[in-house]
Amino acid sequence: MLFSDGGKAVRFDENDVRPLGRSARGVRGMMIEDHQSVIAMLVSEQENPDAPADEAKARASVLTATENGYGKRTSITEYTRHGRGTKGMIAIQQSERNGKVVAATLVHADDEIMLITDTGVLVRTRVSEIRELGRATQGVTLIGLDEGAKLSGLQRIVENDANATDGDADTAPDDGAPAAE
Numbered sequence: 001m002l003f004s005d006g007g008k009a010v011r012f013d014e015n016d017v018r019p020l021g022r023s024a025r026g027v028r029g030m031m032i033e034d035h036q037s038v039i040a041m042l043v044s045e046q047e048n049p050d051a052p053a054d055e056a057k058a059r060a061s062v063l064t065a066t067e068n069g070y071g072k073r074t075s076i077t078e079y080t081r082h083g084r085g086t087k088g089m090i091a092i093q094q095s096e097r098n099g100k101v102v103a104a105t106l107v108h109a110d111d112e113i114m115l116i117t118d119t120g121v122l123v124r125t126r127v128s129e130i131r132e133l134g135r136a137t138q139g140v141t142l143i144g145l146d147e148g149a150k151l152s153g154l155q156r157i158v159e160n161d162a163n164a165t166d167g168d169a170d171t172a173p174d175d176g177a178p179a180a181e
Helices: 053-057 166-170
Strands: 002-004 008-010 038-041 061-066 070-075 101-107 112-117 122-126 151-157
Touching (some): 002 101, 038 101, 061 151, 101 151
Antiparallel strands (some): 002 008, 061 101, 112 122, 112 151
């Protein structure tokens, strides 16, 4: 999937892109206007629309965010496959309220994201708090911005092994020294 800052998305099968040499220019993935750019490329998992409800709940969705702090989650099945090289379909309505799209990422309901503004404000939030909406809607408020501030990006937070060792913090190191009380 390719996303442009104009609010459009193209989804196609990776087999539609023929293998080329390292020095080749590549193939067209998406047609964009002169003032637009591609802001994200996502590789989606194979989805099964007939999956049981608990499996469907764990299915990935696409989270899009705009520079004025709005965004939404949309089921990946809403993005139908089309040929590459097209202008794409609407991923999020672009309006004066929303501004340009600044980010698109794959998320699951149990993930957390970090929203980043150009003034250095970071906000961490749970993906489950963001309503899942249709593809061609304007979205909901993700972050309240100060006057003149813009959302510059978002990142899905990947938990690491540091959280797994939090429970071991009460144990004393095995260096032969007595534990401090």
